[in-house]
Amino acid sequence: MINIRRILSRTFAAAAIAFAAVAGLSSCGAIKDDLPPCPEGVTLRFVFDYNMEFANAFPSQVDCLTLLVYDNEGKYVTSRTETSSVLADENWRMTVDLPAGKTYTFVAYGGLACHDASFHFVSQPADGSLRSLQVGMNADCIGADPGVNLHQFFYGNLDLAVPANATDYTEGTVYMMRDTNSIRILLQNLDGSPVKAEDFTFALTADNTLLSGADNAVIPAGTTTYFPWAVGQAGVGTVEDGTDAVLAFAEFSTSRLIAESGARLEITNAVSGEKVLSVPIVNYLLLLKSMQYENMGAQEYLDREHRWNVILFLDNGRWIDTRIIINDWIVRLNNAEL
Structure with a gap:
């Protein structure tokens, strides 16, 4: 015997899910022009588990962060810097507004924007491309006698596409490694x-x-x-x-x-x-x-x-x-x- 109540329950559940999906889409300008524009860009998490403990040590190890953004042709787009205590929060994410429908390369450095950093950009990133991007050790650290206890330095990169039909920020994770x-x-x-x-x-x-x-x-x-x-x-x-x-x-x-x-x-x-x-x-x-x-x-x-x-x-x-x-x-x- 057919269970009418079960069929109706499933029908209503499916309708509710569909309505919620449409409501979500229509809450921003993806559907209607008279609504606020949908968020476009990325929300990035940063992880440093490339260590012998195989555990994320980013919140305890990285005390300043520099993020560079390049388009799919390697041209500089924008940058972000974070030096506050939010870096110690496991749940912290960096949000970057970017045009949808494109693929981006994100390059992250930990320890570059700190006041006692031991490395620097060889040339300003905004003046060059991803291919020309280089980081060098500070001159006062090279050949110093006595030597210098280098500030911890980290690197990571990520290629991530922001879909053209995105209605919210695209999530990604940048995995870091230590260079010191x-x-x-x-x-x-x-x-x-x-x-x-x-x-x-x-x-x-x-x-x-x-x-x-x-x-x-x-x-x-x-x-x-x-x-x-x-x-x-x-x-x-x-x-x-x-x-x-x-x-x-x-x-x-x-x-x-x-x-x-x-x-x-x-x-x-x-x-x-x-x-x-x-x-x-x-x-x-x-x-x-x-x-x-x-x-x-x-x-x-x-x-x-x-x-x-x-x-x-x-x-x-x-x-x-x-x-x-x-x-x-x-x-x-x-x-x-x-």
Whole structure:
């Protein structure tokens, strides 16, 4: 037997949904000319989960935001900047009014508009195109001795179409990545005796101070020398005879690290001038990836990780190149692979 009540209920429900849809459309100028124009543009969320925790850290890490908008031909359209506390709100969204019926490219930078930013636009975005957009490290950060603790710097981009028949803002998510790294080098004597930081000089060389706005690629600009922004001694417990183990440390702050690049770490005896070590630092950092994250690409690993602690062992002032410790993991060295 046909259930008349059920049929009527479904009919009324369908009619109600259809009416609501039409009412929604007719609440702005998409249907009638005498109504206010419909919102046109985008509502953007910003996420930074490209890290080793795989969790969104944007609200806690990004303290200023710059957004650039380009059309589908790469021509500059507009920009927005946000530096207030709303960035710490997980529910915050940035709304940008834009003409409908077009596709846009959004380029976002975190840490560029802050008063202590370490990077800058090479030229004003409004005067160029997406292809010409470049960001460079500030001159007072390049080759500074002592080094500079770089302000955290982030990058993200998104291509998003605003439909011609849109009756509300189009939603999108800009996924960010971090372009700055902290590398802490520690020297430890095998016999447990203290190591003095002033007995050594530390330097890291790399060509990574210029970045493309289109894809965040490193643009060759010449090798620069990073010097540590902090040096000193650190206690790490006791050795077998009960005495304190004291290590020397040097902490670097660098721009984006690139796999298969020529970045090198060099440590020199400050008294004799003898080279203690000169190694391809990125190759050494990637040794940890092969142990823990073998299914992750080398560049992805370098971009996700940003804090490195590397312990090197000395014997009578000479580096023992058989093992190192990276982020608390012991790595056995095979120089043939490096």
